[in-house]
Amino acid sequence: MASNGDKQSGTKPPPPPSPLRNSKFFQSNMRILVTGGAGFIGSHLVDRLMENEKNEVIVVDNYFTGSKDNLKKWIGHPRFELIRHDVTETLLVEVDQIYHLACPASPIFYKHNPVKTIKTNVMGTLNMLGLAKRVGARILLTSTSEVYGDPLVHPQPETYWGNVNPIGVRSCYDEGKRVAETLMFDYHRQHGIEIRVARIFNTYGPRMNIDDGRVVSNFIAQALRDEPLTVQAPGTQTRSFCFVSDMVDGLIRLMEGEHTGPINIGNPGEFTMLELAETVKELINPKVKIISVENTPDDPRQRKPDITTAMELLGWEPKVKLREGLPLMEEDFRLRLGVPKN
Numbered sequence: 395m396a397s398n399g400d401k402q403s404g405t406k407p408p409p410p411p412s413p414l415r416n417s418k419f420f421q422s423n424m425r426i427l428v429t430g431g432a433g434f435i436g437s438h439l440v441d442r443l444m445e446n447e448k449n450e451v452i453v454v455d456n457y458f459t460g461s462k463d464n465l466k467k468w469i470g471h472p473r474f475e476l477i478r479h480d481v482t483e484t485l486l487v488e489v490d491q492i493y494h495l496a497c498p499a500s501p502i503f504y505k506h507n508p509v510k511t512i513k514t515n516v517m518g519t520l521n522m523l524g525l526a527k528r529v530g531a532r533i534l535l536t537s538t539s540e541v542y543g544d545p546l547v548h549p550q551p552e553t554y555w556g557n558v559n560p561i562g563v564r565s566c567y568d569e570g571k572r573v574a575e576t577l578m579f580d581y582h583r584q585h586g587i588e589i590r591v592a593r594i595f596n597t598y599g600p601r602m603n604i605d606d607g608r609v610v611s612n613f614i615a616q617a618l619r620d621e622p623l624t625v626q627a628p629g630t631q632t633r634s635f636c637f638v639s640d641m642v643d644g645l646i647r648l649m650e651g652e653h654t655g656p657i658n659i660g661n662p663g664e665f666t667m668l669e670l671a672e673t674v675k676e677l678i679n680p681k682v683k684i685i686s687v688e689n690t691p692d693d694p695r696q697r698k699p700d701i702t703t704a705m706e707l708l709g710w711e712p713k714v715k716l717r718e719g720l721p722l723m724e725e726d727f728r729l730r731l732g733v734p735k736n
């Protein structure tokens with residue numbers, strides 16, 4: 395299919411991996427770099443990668459939205475290394491795989507410093523591609539469903555080119571990720587880099603920043619604090635929420651598989667924001683009020699992944715339903731907010 399650029403003609407063979415890989419005398423582990431590894435999805439990915447004793451994991455993070463707390467169980471582990479580093483600067487490390495996640499992902503954070511957000515997407519991705527080229531590593535970019543903008547096609551397949559405002563307040567993120575995808579495919583075609591591109595749809599789970607402004611974290615924190623659930627108008631806008639363990643499973647399958655992507659990774663269960671608020675109210679705090687508040691510009695009106703490609707090429711589909719995932723996140727938020735269950 396057209397969206398799987400690995401079949402393109404004219405692609406150069408990939409740069410050779412380190413000679414140590416073929417050494418008869420030295421059996422080294424697989425070295426994996428995770429940028430943004432102290433963040434929400436990144437830290438869950440690190441947990442999964444560390445479970446495999448053949449992996450050494452290097453995390454780089456600038457801690458803008460990530461936190462060392464998310465990785466505390468690995469600090470000091472002989473197969474783990476944590477580096478404070480901003481991906482807009484070059485990085486020289488010897489690795490076999492790069493999971494490139496670094497970028498603020500919550501709208502309030504990425505809009506806080508839009509110039510830095512687009513620099514992270516453009517220069518950060520260029521730097522990681524430069525590294526992949528130098529050391530012959532395979533690189534996976536976590537792109538986003540935001541590349542579809544306010545989609546006119548529903549659900550969104552990878553072949554849809556999107557409906558994005560290039561000069562809006564979300565563009566630093568949406569267009570930033572679109573350029574990052576372009577860079578990935580240009581490096582693949584021009585330099586033979588082994589690439590993987592995932593388009594992540596809204597993801598939730600334990601370790602999300604409590605006050606990061608995203609809808610699931612907002613509603614759960616509000617329900618636990620006995621504050622009204624703030625549904626941004628009109629409330630009929632939809633999203634599809636993927637539990638973080640499913641997301642990590644999809645990312646690893648993509649990295650280990652044979653397809654460049656882009657591939658949508660998300661849960662096709664679609665909910666309006668009003669439905670989500672009602673579900674959180676029912677599951678967590680039936681006494682809480684639901685109120686309507688003003689929305690922000692360019693908010694996509696509907697979003698749902700078409701995951702046919704992920705099912706066919708990766709044998710992947712999400713397992714955790716929203717009603718199963720919300721209580722797991724509630725448990726984590728209760729611990730962090732100090733609100734015990736009655």
Ligand SMILES: O=C(O)[C@H]1O[C@H](OP(=O)(O)OP(=O)(O)OC[C@H]2O[C@@H](n3ccc(=O)[nH]c3=O)[C@H](O)[C@@H]2O)[C@H](O)[C@@H](O)[C@@H]1O
Nearest residue numbers: 499538539540594595596597608609612624625626631667
């Ligand atoms: O996962 C994705 O695909 C992308 O979605 C997010 O963007 P968005 O879907 O707008 O995420 P939220 O800020 O959680 O908003 C979702 C919906 O909930 C609504 N919302 C948000 C917060 C709130 O308190 N109440 C509320 O009704 C928003 O208006 C929006 O319609 C972020 O841009 C990225 O994390 C990510 O790449």
